[in-house]
Amino acid sequence: MKVEVLLELCNRLIRDLDVQGATSRGLAVAMGLGELRQVEPGTVIFEEGAPPEAVYVLIQGRVRVELQDSQGQRRELTTLRSPTLFGQMGYIDLSPRSATCVAQGPGATSFIVLERQVLEMIFHRTDELGTSLRRTIAASLLPLVGAARESDAVDSLLPRDPFYRPPQDDAQDSELGRLASTIQDWELDEVEVVYTEADQRRRR
Amino acid sequence: MLPGTTLGSRPGATVDLAAMPGLVDQLAALPLFRNVDRDALTALVTRCEPVRLMAGSVVLRRGDPVDAAILLVSGQLQSSGGSGGPDEPEVTAPVRPGDTVGAAALFTRSRRQDATVTAEVDSFGLRLTRGRFGGVHDSPALAAIERSQLAALARRLRNENRAVRRAWKAAAPEPTAAAPSGDSLFDRLRRLLGSAS
Numbered sequence: 001m002k003v004e005v006l007l008e009l010c011n012r013l014i015r016d017l018d019v020q021g022a023t024s025r026g027l028a029v030a031m032g033l034g035e036l037r038q039v040e041p042g043t044v045i046f047e048e049g050a051p052p053e054a055v056y057v058l059i060q061g062r063v064r065v066e067l068q069d070s071q072g073q074r075r076e077l078t079t080l081r082s083p084t085l086f087g088q089m090g091y092i093d094l095s096p097r098s099a100t101c102v103a104q105g106p107g108a109t110s111f112i113v114l115e116r117q118v119l120e121m122i123f124h125r126t127d128e129l130g131t132s133l134r135r136t137i138a139a140s141l142l143p144l145v146g147a148a149r150e151s152d153a154v155d156s157l158l159p160r161d162p163f164y165r166p167p168q169d170d171a172q173d174s175e176l177g178r179l180a181s182t183i184q185d186w187e188l189d190e191v192e193v194v195y196t197e198a199d200q201r202r203r204r
Numbered sequence: 205m206l207p208g209t210t211l212g213s214r215p216g217a218t219v220d221l222a223a224m225p226g227l228v229d230q231l232a233a234l235p236l237f238r239n240v241d242r243d244a245l246t247a248l249v250t251r252c253e254p255v256r257l258m259a260g261s262v263v264l265r266r267g268d269p270v271d272a273a274i275l276l277v278s279g280q281l282q283s284s285g286g287s288g289g290p291d292e293p294e295v296t297a298p299v300r301p302g303d304t305v306g307a308a309a310l311f312t313r314s315r316r317q318d319a320t321v322t323a324e325v326d327s328f329g330l331r332l333t334r335g336r337f338g339g340v341h342d343s344p345a346l347a348a349i350e351r352s353q354l355a356a357l358a359r360r361l362r363n364e365n366r367a368v369r370r371a372w373k374a375a376a377p378e379p380t381a382a383a384p385s386g387d388s389l390f391d392r393l394r395r396l397l398g399s400a401s
Contacts, residue, residue, distance in 0.1 A: 021338040070373040092358040131341040134350045138311035141357045
């Protein structure tokens with residue numbers, strides 16, 4: 001894999017999420033340990049109530065977040081645009097998925113899957129890697145506060161958040177997708193993760 | 205931080221540990237720091253600015269830019285969301301020792317404060333400025349604060365999802381009694397329109 005491509009992806013993620021104090025190098029180590037996947041529009045990535053086994057980094061396309069109403073019907077809560085993270089709430093509090101995420105397109109939706117075991121290696125570290133991951137996850141959650149209240153499905157049912165900032169346009173989607181497609185072998189081969197004793201204990 | 209709401213703090217001030225005996229003990233007693241050693245807590249407080257918050261003072265105001273988070277060490281604050289106007293009821297939540305307000309300053313470069321925070325009683329906190337902590341990667345105490353804030357964010361979003369579900373449920377039409385057998389919507393339409401066959 002070209003490390004430069006991964007670093008560029010991380011740069012954009014940090015910039016677009018406005019992350020404070022994360023480095024693309026630190027984030028790239030986490031992302032490089034993930035698996036790149038591409039799915040067609042309409043594919044359910046995970047369902048509400050499912051166990052939270054991974055965090056996803058959306059790098060191309062959109063993801064529709066849906067909640068089930070009291071009659072069992074799935075209704076759109078919000079739509080995520082690349083680049084961002086999703087599925088991170090379950091990783092943090094170990095609760096079942098609170099919503100269903102569906103690939104929306106346009107075109108294929110690409111994302112990196114970061115399995116829980118991989119994240120555990122990095123999330124608790126007190127170094128550049130851990131800080132970059134924690135802050136990026138937090139920065140991806142902050143814009144979701146109030147987002148549901150802006151949803152068409154919720155409309156006037158709940159008071160709106162006057163300080164909610166809608167996402168910017170996603171003109172860069174195709175550029176991110178182009179970058180992702182240049183990654184031939186999604187294996188980290190130039191950045192080494194050094195595990196501390198605490199990491200090793202956690203792995204056991 | 206609004207002017208006039210703090211005592212004992214000034215920009216760039218650092219905690220004089222000699223003048224605050226027991227501060228590290230206070231921090232060590234917080235569940236947030238149960239796995240953090242005293243050296244790491246000492247390192248944290250030496251980077252912070254102490255803030256004394258007088259009862260009734262506004263600590264952070266919703267919509268204002270935030271350049272620092274405040275870790276509450278003692279006392280109690282109240283966080284208020286919503287404008288409080290007729291269309292937007294105010295939602296309040298207590299902020300207790302170990303909680304952090306203005307945490308967006310730790311995670312993002314320009315996000316604004318999303319709730320107004322006032323001091324319920326005379327309180328004491330540690331101010332973590334973006335400038336001093338933004339580039340810090342090796343602090344176990346800061347990592348503990350970050351993890352705690354992530355958990356708080358996840359709780360908040362789950363609560364929002366629950367509120368959405370409740371709102372949908374409240375807005376849903378009352379369930380109607382099932383139509384008698386042989387009198388389905390299709391049957392009634394067929395009677396009205398006649399059979400196509």
